[in-house]
Amino acid sequence: MTIARRASAVIAAGGAFGLLAGVALGVLWWRLAPRVPLVVRPGESYPQGYQPDGYLGADVSFAILAMIAGVAVTIGLLAMRREHLISVLIASLLAGGLGSVAMWFVGGRLGSVDIEGLSATTTADVVVDAPLHVSMPAVLLLWPLTAAGLVTVMAFGDWWTQVRAGRRGQSAP
Numbered sequence: 001m002t003i004a005r006r007a008s009a010v011i012a013a014g015g016a017f018g019l020l021a022g023v024a025l026g027v028l029w030w031r032l033a034p035r036v037p038l039v040v041r042p043g044e045s046y047p048q049g050y051q052p053d054g055y056l057g058a059d060v061s062f063a064i065l066a067m068i069a070g071v072a073v074t075i076g077l078l079a080m081r082r083e084h085l086i087s088v089l090i091a092s093l094l095a096g097g098l099g100s101v102a103m104w105f106v107g108g109r110l111g112s113v114d115i116e117g118l119s120a121t122t123t124a125d126v127v128v129d130a131p132l133h134v135s136m137p138a139v140l141l142l143w144p145l146t147a148a149g150l151v152t153v154m155a156f157g158d159w160w161t162q163v164r165a166g167r168r169g170q171s172a173p
Contacts, residue, residue: 007087010080014091015098017073022099025065026106032065033058033107035129040118055135063139066103070096070146078154085158089151096144104140108133 036054074092081088111132118126134140 006081007084010077010084010087011091011094013080014073014077014088014095017076018095018097018099019102021069021073021095022102023106025069025099026103026108027110029058029062029065029103029107030110030132033061033111033132035111035132037127038113038115038130040115040122040126040128042122043119054130058132059134059136059139062103062107062134063142066096066100066139066143067146069099069103070143071150073099074147074150078151082154085151085155089148092147092151093144096147100140100143103143104134 034054034057070092073095074088077088077091077095108131111129113128113131115128115131118128
């Protein structure tokens with residue numbers, strides 16, 4: 001019963017850490033991500049010039065923050081319960097899923113602009129920063145994938161240590 005209790009504590013901690021880290025990283029993503037200037041005219045809006053690097057920069061900054069969070073949160077969870085890697089894997093995947101969605105939601109809401117409302121009320125050309133969004137939805141999976149990869153490396157390291165210790169214990173005939 002105590003193993004199940006400890007495992008559920010790690011899973012609950014993973015969800016809480018992921019959600020809190022996701023909110024904080026959403027604010028950081030909003031501050032760090034480059035913006036694309038958007039020209040708003042009465043009835044229409046379009047990017048000012050051809051600037052795919054601005055959209056790519058927002059995705060890359062999201063991806064870097066997500067991967068750093070995946071490593072940091074998973075190391076914290078490993079420190080909590082290293083001897084039970086399945087609960088750490090579940091907790092880190094939960095943290096990654098919740099954290100990525102929270103990061104995307106907070107960063108997107110902080111960087112949002114009501115383009116339709118501005119377009120309907122303006123009488124002249126106005127240049128504003130485009131709303132912050134993720135252009136490549138696959139970057140939302142980087143946090144959980146990073147966490148799963150780190151847990152896999154730790155499990156392989158534990159297995160390799162046991163194999164090497166077993167070989168040392170055997171004597172040659």
